[in-house]
Amino acid sequence: MRLGVIGDDFTGSTDIAGFLVANGLRTVQLNGVPDDSLQVDADAVVISLKTRSCPPQQAIDESLAALRWLQARGCPQFFFKYCSTFDSTPKGNIGPVTDALLDALGEDFTVICPVLPVNGRTIYNGYLFVNGVPLHESGMRHHPVTPMTDSNIMRVMEAQSRGKAGNVPSTVMDQGARAVRDALAALKASGVRYAVLDALNDAHLVTMGEAVADMRLVTGGSGLADGMARAWTELRGDAAQAAEGGKPVKGRAVVLSGSCSQMTNAQVAAYREAAPSLAIDVARCLEDDGYAAELAAWVEAQPRDGLAPLVFATMLPEKLKEVQQRFGAAESSEAVERIFGALAKRLEAAGFEQFIVAGGETSGIVTQSLGIKGFAIGPQIAPGVPWVRAVGKNLSLALKSGNFGQERFFFDAQSAAA
Numbered sequence: 001m002r003l004g005v006i007g008d009d010f011t012g013s014t015d016i017a018g019f020l021v022a023n024g025l026r027t028v029q030l031n032g033v034p035d036d037s038l039q040v041d042a043d044a045v046v047i048s049l050k051t052r053s054c055p056p057q058q059a060i061d062e063s064l065a066a067l068r069w070l071q072a073r074g075c076p077q078f079f080f081k082y083c084s085t086f087d088s089t090p091k092g093n094i095g096p097v098t099d100a101l102l103d104a105l106g107e108d109f110t111v112i113c114p115v116l117p118v119n120g121r122t123i124y125n126g127y128l129f130v131n132g133v134p135l136h137e138s139g140m141r142h143h144p145v146t147p148m149t150d151s152n153i154m155r156v157m158e159a160q161s162r163g164k165a166g167n168v169p170s171t172v173m174d175q176g177a178r179a180v181r182d183a184l185a186a187l188k189a190s191g192v193r194y195a196v197l198d199a200l201n202d203a204h205l206v207t208m209g210e211a212v213a214d215m216r217l218v219t220g221g222s223g224l225a226d227g228m229a230r231a232w233t234e235l236r237g238d239a240a241q242a243a244e245g246g247k248p249v250k251g252r253a254v255v256l257s258g259s260c261s262q263m264t265n266a267q268v269a270a271y272r273e274a275a276p277s278l279a280i281d282v283a284r285c286l287e288d289d290g291y292a293a294e295l296a297a298w299v300e301a302q303p304r305d306g307l308a309p310l311v312f313a314t315m316l317p318e319k320l321k322e323v324q325q326r327f328g329a330a331e332s333s334e335a336v337e338r339i340f341g342a343l344a345k346r347l348e349a350a351g352f353e354q355f356i357v358a359g360g361e362t363s364g365i366v367t368q369s370l371g372i373k374g375f376a377i378g379p380q381i382a383p384g385v386p387w388v389r390a391v392g393k394n395l396s397l398a399l400k401s402g403n404f405g406q407e408r409f410f411f412d413a414q415s416a417a418a
Helices: 010-022 056-071 094-105 153-160 177-189 202-211 222-231 239-246 262-272 282-287 291-301 317-327 329-349 360-369 409-416
Strands: 003-007 027-031 044-048 078-081 110-113 121-124 127-130 165-168 194-197 217-220 252-257 277-279 310-312 352-358 374-382 385-390 396-400
Touching (some): 003 056, 003 222, 010 027, 010 044, 010 078, 010 222, 010 239, 010 360, 010 385, 010 396, 044 056, 056 094, 078 094, 078 222, 094 217, 110 222, 153 165, 153 194, 177 202, 202 222, 217 222, 239 374, 239 385, 262 277, 262 310, 282 329, 291 310, 291 329, 317 329, 329 352, 329 360, 352 360, 360 396, 385 409
Parallel strands (some): 027 044, 110 194, 165 194, 252 310, 252 352, 277 310, 352 396
Antiparallel strands (some): 121 127, 374 385, 385 396
């Protein structure tokens, strides 16, 4: 094992695993910390947790348990994976988990790098941008759980951690890996604990990947992992062969969308024009014990040929605000998640074998409800979104972070599985 990844949600973990496989690394994704009896033969192991928005101590405890499991198997380097839009308020978990991992490893310095240029996530002078727009002006300002109101990653990191943050600017990235290593050493010597790495393009990913090759703990988005994997030329194999174990099974498909991101709204709107679709009623999620059965019956009644039916809780910011004011943000979100989980279990029992899921929280509850312990990572549908095949079950899933993919993602996922 060359790399152990601790991911703070399911889709983010699948995202990074997909990039590792695309670079030819044999990669296994595990849902939660497995027991000690599990044997894994892979270049990289990704342990996906559900710690992005849970209480901080729970996030710390689960992350340290994942670290111990990886350490017990001789893993030499660790990657704490979070979203490329950071998704963490001043009271968030990225800082506390990073501090706990550093302490457990006896380290006092790491990098912070939530970037993925291919999907428009870049950092300039420590400020995070989404498709050229400052994070706090993007659709992430409306996130129902972690609204992002500050684009300065150094400020956000310092607000939720116990150390000082600094920046390695893009002008240093342009000078190559040695210059970046020198800049990191200078920041560490000055008392900085977290170095926020600028990245504007693909070349910067390769540079930073080389620069952190010997760092015991790194943290960031999948772009940094992509750069690291490309630097490990001795490990890289054939990407198609690495993805073979995760090729999607043939079977009946359903699309479940819980994300309210801008891109998922566009994807749902495009798909509804061509496929059978049904919007979830939040009030019934809270009040009606038989609602999941009703939704499952509707899905099963749709034609078997043609496009997969869509069940969605995706809505525009104005509608989302109205729902949250009426039912409460946490209460409505948790009720919708429960319905998606119950619906997925019923559809599995009815013979559905492909689940295309939009949203990190929704993906987490679906995989947990289906009792999936781990995945083999397959071919990418879009950057950061591969098909995955469940270990021990004849199920395939496409787990999409809210803003990933293009407008025809739901169509593309089914084409890739044909």
